[in-house]
Amino acid sequence: MSDRRSFIAKLASLGTGLFILPRAGGAQEQAETENTPSGGFEAPDLPKLPFQVVDGVKEFHLISEVVRTEFLPGKVVDAWGYNGSVPGPTIEVNEGDRVRVMFHNNLPEMTTVHWHGLEIPMDQDGVPGLGQDPVPPGGAHTYEFTVQQNGTYFYHSHFAMQEMMGMIGLFIIHPKDAHRPRVDRDFGLVLQEWALLPNNTVPNTLSMEFNWLTINGKAGPATTPMLVKHGERVRIRFVNLGMDHHPMHLHGNQFLVTGTESGRIPESAWVRQNTVLVGVAQARDVEFEAKYIGDWMLHCHLPHHMMNQMVSMVGPMSHLGAGSRTGLGMEEGMGIVRQGNALDEDLGPGLGRGLGLAADRERPASPLVGGAAGLMAASGPLQSVSAQPQNPPSAEHEGHVMPGMTSENAQKVPGFPQDMWMPMDQVVANKPEVFGLRKDWTGSMMGMMTLVRVLPHDLYDKIMEMKKSKEAGQ
Ligand SMILES: [Cu+2]
Numbered sequence: 001m002s003d004r005r006s007f008i009a010k011l012a013s014l015g016t017g018l019f020i021l022p023r024a025g026g027a028q029e030q031a032e033t034e035n036t037p038s039g040g041f042e043a044p045d046l047p048k049l050p051f052q053v054v055d056g057v058k059e060f061h062l063i064s065e066v067v068r069t070e071f072l073p074g075k076v077v078d079a080w081g082y083n084g085s086v087p088g089p090t091i092e093v094n095e096g097d098r099v100r101v102m103f104h105n106n107l108p109e110m111t112t113v114h115w116h117g118l119e120i121p122m123d124q125d126g127v128p129g130l131g132q133d134p135v136p137p138g139g140a141h142t143y144e145f146t147v148q149q150n151g152t153y154f155y156h157s158h159f160a161m162q163e164m165m166g167m168i169g170l171f172i173i174h175p176k177d178a179h180r181p182r183v184d185r186d187f188g189l190v191l192q193e194w195a196l197l198p199n200n201t202v203p204n205t206l207s208m209e210f211n212w213l214t215i216n217g218k219a220g221p222a223t224t225p226m227l228v229k230h231g232e233r234v235r236i237r238f239v240n241l242g243m244d245h246h247p248m249h250l251h252g253n254q255f256l257v258t259g260t261e262s263g264r265i266p267e268s269a270w271v272r273q274n275t276v277l278v279g280v281a282q283a284r285d286v287e288f289e290a291k292y293i294g295d296w297m298l299h300c301h302l303p304h305h306m307m308n309q310m311v312s313m314v315g316p317m318s319h320l321g322a323g324s325r326t327g328l329g330m331e332e333g334m335g336i337v338r339q340g341n342a343l344d345e346d347l348g349p350g351l352g353r354g355l356g357l358a359a360d361r362e363r364p365a366s367p368l369v370g371g372a373a374g375l376m377a378a379s380g381p382l383q384s385v386s387a388q389p390q391n392p393p394s395a396e397h398e399g400h401v402m403p404g405m406t407s408e409n410a411q412k413v414p415g416f417p418q419d420m421w422m423p424m425d426q427v428v429a430n431k432p433e434v435f436g437l438r439k440d441w442t443g444s445m446m447g448m449m450t451l452v453r454v455l456p457h458d459l460y461d462k463i464m465e466m467k468k469s470k471e472a473g474q
Contacts, residue, residue, distance in 0.1 A: 088169030110134035151263035220449035259285030
């Protein structure tokens, strides 16, 4: 986390304490505290946008800008977001609030902010041309409206490619009166997908093939687990703004789907599931009682969304002789070919693999990423592969080559290789939230994956103590 981002995160946590001024009247104050979950709302790995109450209006300052971030320690990305964060910081308000967002554009091109799902006047809706002029680079625009709804909403750029650069944030509206049964924990998760070829830091927003999948801007195992005390009632809000749908699956529990991008579902229509499909531009709220102690996986179940860096590293494409063909031009990258058969040996493997501009830096790669040079040389056709590691040294870690996890004749077996086993516990070990997880837990955590940790009360308290002392030490 950059200094800037942690500074903003601190500012945001201060914000919830310093800037909320009680509204007039005892009844109002009561509503303010009663309507939110006892544990408060939390979006793991994301800050909240601080606000000030000015003449009864909640005033936020939102800044669009380039954000250098990391999906995983060492995996640097130049995405676009808001206030130093990708996705942007969460805007959290109450039903009935008057909201003013002073927006400033620090991007090198025009943008606007759309308030997805909100019933507000059209000139506040953030559609460039239709309701307002685009906000030019360096420009500013003020949005102001009253929120009449409650539920899980979000804001995003209303320029499509900017959406794919990461420009989205949660907009959470708590109801006037808390929904029943009241939840103890309330989490928000933004689901995103990225096409990011090795050795590139800028996402390819034209590609239809995604190799990095994130929750709140982090890929597993860098996604920070959600901590729950045994017996608590939990709400998890999912938001998806990408090109694919995400079937989000929770292990070991059943949940009720209690909300959509349009707010609360009547209780009579709640559905019991353990996998909820979160479509593009949709939100889904799920709730469950944390009855079972354990470290429960929560992940998108699309197989390609359960991996990191999935390009030509694994699968049969890495063993055709010289690795997967890459570095074609923009047209081939988009699946447009002018001659030949789109699926022939020369073109097929390169289709959808990105802009020639940057993709010529991708190299055919061995599945033994960062592995012993001797092993790479011994693998025959792959000896033409550059000896340079694909990852910067800081991203190297133990466990890339696991003795005993492949058989001696593996190279002769049709289909080999398919999967790798790469625990990287040390890379994410400095977070109290992962304390007490089984050794090698990170081996199963990739892509759009996180954990719901239902903890016995003593372990929960211990981790909270660790968090407090860590924050105090910063
Ligand atoms: Cu998915």
